[in-house]
Amino acid sequence: MDRLPLVISTFCFLVAFAYTVFALRKGYYRPGRRSLVLIGTGFIFQTIFLHHRGEQIGHCPLTNLFEVLIFLCWSINLLYLVVGHTYRLSLLGAFTAPLVFVIQVVALITPFDTPAQIVTHPNPWAELHAALSVIAYGAFAMAGVAGVMYLVQERQLKTHHLHSLFFLMPPITTLAIANNRLLWAGFGILTAGLFAGIMVGAPVGWIKMGWGIGMWLVYLAIICARRLGPRRIALLSLGAFLLTFPILWGVHFFVEKARILAP
Amino acid sequence: MNVICLGISHRQAAVDVRERFAVPDATLNTVIGEMSALPGIAESVIVSTCNRVEFYAASENASAGLNTLQRFLEQRSGPVTPEFYLLDGQRAINHLFRVVSGLESMVIGETEILGQVKKSYAAAAEAKATARHLNKLFQRAFNVAKEVRTKTSITRGPVSVGSATVDLAERIFGSLSSCEAMVLGAGETSELTAKALLSRGVKSIFVSNRSYDRAAALAADLKGEAIPFEEWDQRLHEIDILISSTAAPHAIVTRENLAPVMHQRPQRPLFVIDLAVPRDVEAEVNDLEGVYLYDIDSLKAIAQQGIDVRRKEVVLCEQFIERHVCEFHAWLEAGRVGPPQALPENICTRPQS
Numbered sequence: 340m341d342r343l344p345l346v347i348s349t350f351c352f353l354v355a356f357a358y359t360v361f362a363l364r365k366g367y368y369r370p371g372r373r374s375l376v377l378i379g380t381g382f383i384f385q386t387i388f389l390h391h392r393g394e395q396i397g398h399c400p401l402t403n404l405f406e407v408l409i410f411l412c413w414s415i416n417l418l419y420l421v422v423g424h425t426y427r428l429s430l431l432g433a434f435t436a437p438l439v440f441v442i443q444v445v446a447l448i449t450p451f452d453t454p455a456q457i458v459t460h461p462n463p464w465a466e467l468h469a470a471l472s473v474i475a476y477g478a479f480a481m482a483g484v485a486g487v488m489y490l491v492q493e494r495q496l497k498t499h500h501l502h503s504l505f506f507l508m509p510p511i512t513t514l515a516i517a518n519n520r521l522l523w524a525g526f527g528i529l530t531a532g533l534f535a536g537i538m539v540g541a542p543v544g545w546i547k548m549g550w551g552i553g554m555w556l557v558y559l560a561i562i563c564a565r566r567l568g569p570r571r572i573a574l575l576s577l578g579a580f581l582l583t584f585p586i587l588w589g590v591h592f593f594v595e596k597a598r599i600l601a602p
Numbered sequence: 603m604n605v606i607c608l609g610i611s612h613r614q615a616a617v618d619v620r621e622r623f624a625v626p627d628a629t630l631n632t633v634i635g636e637m638s639a640l641p642g643i644a645e646s647v648i649v650s651t652c653n654r655v656e657f658y659a660a661s662e663n664a665s666a667g668l669n670t671l672q673r674f675l676e677q678r679s680g681p682v683t684p685e686f687y688l689l690d691g692q693r694a695i696n697h698l699f700r701v702v703s704g705l706e707s708m709v710i711g712e713t714e715i716l717g718q719v720k721k722s723y724a725a726a727a728e729a730k731a732t733a734r735h736l737n738k739l740f741q742r743a744f745n746v747a748k749e750v751r752t753k754t755s756i757t758r759g760p761v762s763v764g765s766a767t768v769d770l771a772e773r774i775f776g777s778l779s780s781c782e783a784m785v786l787g788a789g790e791t792s793e794l795t796a797k798a799l800l801s802r803g804v805k806s807i808f809v810s811n812r813s814y815d816r817a818a819a820l821a822a823d824l825k826g827e828a829i830p831f832e833e834w835d836q837r838l839h840e841i842d843i844l845i846s847s848t849a850a851p852h853a854i855v856t857r858e859n860l861a862p863v864m865h866q867r868p869q870r871p872l873f874v875i876d877l878a879v880p881r882d883v884e885a886e887v888n889d890l891e892g893v894y895l896y897d898i899d900s901l902k903a904i905a906q907q908g909i910d911v912r913r914k915e916v917v918l919c920e921q922f923i924e925r926h927v928c929e930f931h932a933w934l935e936a937g938r939v940g941p942p943q944a945l946p947e948n949i950c951t952r953p954q955s
Contacts, residue, residue, distance in 0.1 A: 492773070496770070496773070496774065497888065497894065499903070499904070501904060501907065503755070503911075505773065506758055508773075510772065510774055510776035511773070512774060512775050512776055512871065513776050515869070565868070566868050567868065568868040568891045569868075569869060569892075570891055570892075571891075
């Protein structure tokens, strides 16, 4: 029953996605209120779910892979609601809705929601580290989405096959700037998250440490590679984000295995 | 009360006929005053643009009102030719709604006509030539135009080579206010394209031509800078948009020209418009990252695509208009005392679509 707000939220993203596809096919899609309302409603229900879960476990709800995925979706939406309008990237919602829908469905149907130990006095640095890290991946997800939009728009411009979507999407220059700034924002937040991790003061397993530092280095390399041009940066930001999921699952798998095998 | 319309447009009549009946701004108030004073004409609005001259009125008797208007026009400008359309009731309402929505325009879906009709209505309202019926009719017409524009794609997409160029530039750079352009070859086509870009705010324009004098003359006209033809490729790194339209028999903009320039500016795209036949720009240039090359055929194809989209949207627009016509006509009928009046078939003609 505690998952009901999450189910409602997932449904909102499905409707937002379906509406966008339908409206684009019919040719009367207008980026704006309807998808914003649906995504905003989905965000509210995500927040309600995370709030309840946090109260239940007495902890920031980032104790298992299920909660991490939902928190990631929440971060993506938060950034969309902030960034989407700042950069006039209203159509970003059309691209984030299916992403969030798929992640939430995967989270809901897979057995990732293993009960965590109730911690009575959680370490605030550890909570900050976890929350900032996931929000950083939300920013990287948005950078990946802006990258996809850039690649779609760039392909249409190169091939001269302009679909109805072409005139609704932002200029490629704006998309390249948004992609770059989201990468910088994500990198900054991830760095702050790593700093909070150092401040925890407890020993960290080499898998988690390797994952954290490895992804930090990957994104550092991407933001330092501006000379490669916006097309390659868009491809790299998309690739790096897609790489996050198998690595995240792998880290979770090995950490769990190590925990079970521990004497 | 009936709504009637007597008019002529680019669809039926050539410019020499239209200009005979046109009402210039300078005399608009006088003519509205004269029209309002006609017997049987309760309210009046005159829409006079380069493509149409239309006289709208509210009259108790549609047939008599149209006859009066016709005589008034004949006294003012000579015989009313067969190209004129005389409309009443739903047909007049439908016609006005189509006009403001851009469906009767030369370029389907253009929005300039809405501003022109608003101006005409404001002039009539200021001259106290409108009252309850035409006020309601024109307000409804403006709402219809807004609905059609926001709920359909009738205004979307370019419909000419010039608008395709400008739209593409805006899809690449967003605002053009920080963009610099270069015109290679001071021909008429490149001049028109450069002017279209300037009208959207391009920051500055360089002009280069084999004849420096022509380049200087066009640069002066465009408030730009003329550069000798031998130096155009040295200024490539400064520009965002290149318009080429020279009479050269072979390509003058090559991959070798552009590759080093693009290597120096990986974050800054270059939009290349090749309007020349034979082409001035090597097709391989489009393979360079950040370079978007469009020749005259691809621009024409994009414009044609826009026209086709708008034509398809007309059916959807007509559905919106039909609903509003029925509602407005029902409102008119509700306020009428006595049976509805119809015009004799022989004097009613519908504008050809």
